[in-house]
Amino acid sequence: MKDFALLIERLTFGSIMAGHGAQKLFGVFGGGGISGTEGMMKAMNMQPAKQWAILAGLTEFSGGTLTAIGALNPLGPISTIAAMSMATAKAHWGKPIWNTKGGAELPILNIATALTLALTGPGKISVDNALGIKLPRRLLLIPGLSVIAASVAYAVISSNQPQPQAEEQPAQQQGKQAGAQQELAGAVNVPEAPTTTLGEPQKILEDVGLEPLTDERIEAGKSEHNPA
Numbered sequence: 001m002k003d004f005a006l007l008i009e010r011l012t013f014g015s016i017m018a019g020h021g022a023q024k025l026f027g028v029f030g031g032g033g034i035s036g037t038e039g040m041m042k043a044m045n046m047q048p049a050k051q052w053a054i055l056a057g058l059t060e061f062s063g064g065t066l067t068a069i070g071a072l073n074p075l076g077p078i079s080t081i082a083a084m085s086m087a088t089a090k091a092h093w094g095k096p097i098w099n100t101k102g103g104a105e106l107p108i109l110n111i112a113t114a115l116t117l118a119l120t121g122p123g124k125i126s127v128d129n130a131l132g133i134k135l136p137r138r139l140l141l142i143p144g145l146s147v148i149a150a151s152v153a154y155a156v157i158s159s160n161q162p163q164p165q166a167e168e169q170p171a172q173q174q175g176k177q178a179g180a181q182q183e184l185a186g187a188v189n190v191p192e193a194p195t196t197t198l199g200e201p202q203k204i205l206e207d208v209g210l211e212p213l214t215d216e217r218i219e220a221g222k223s224e225h226n227p228a
Helices: 002-026 033-043 049-069 075-092 105-120 127-131 137-159 164-187 200-207 215-225
Strands: none
Touching: 002 033, 002 049, 002 075, 002 105, 033 049, 049 075, 049 105, 075 105, 075 137, 105 137
């Protein structure tokens, strides 16, 4: 009965986790695929977002599949613990425990289930038992949990740091505004008035058919107005 109970637990838990990972990787079962998961990672400020998205989908899909068929235990449960630990720290931390409040109720239940299967083993109705595979659970479980803790800590610390792109954006906007102001100044620039020389009025008189003023004509005009 114990082995049959482990089979039910493995199939239920593992298949759901694998399906959850397939949503992230392949966009099936109403999932967003890599692009949708990448957007979620960006919203949590996890960079590079695409690599984190692929890693999240792989740990859930591969870990769930290995757990469901009972192969290479405890690697399958460890992978699911990694995914659920990251979800707890990044998506649900700081909220009330209950799922209705956005808390980590379901990830914690998944972690407990995966840890139980890692400690007890997959049972006799499993691929490991059929093929005679028996991995050293203690030698894999303790280092595996340590790596998970370090990875989660790194993700939390790095995502809380300001991103360089966000800091450069105001400077880029200032540069665009300065360029726009220069273009506007050039558009409304008033050209300088052309300078004229002393000879130009004489040329204008000739163009309209009038005789240009000469010294003789000026003297003759003075004599007419002031007869001797």
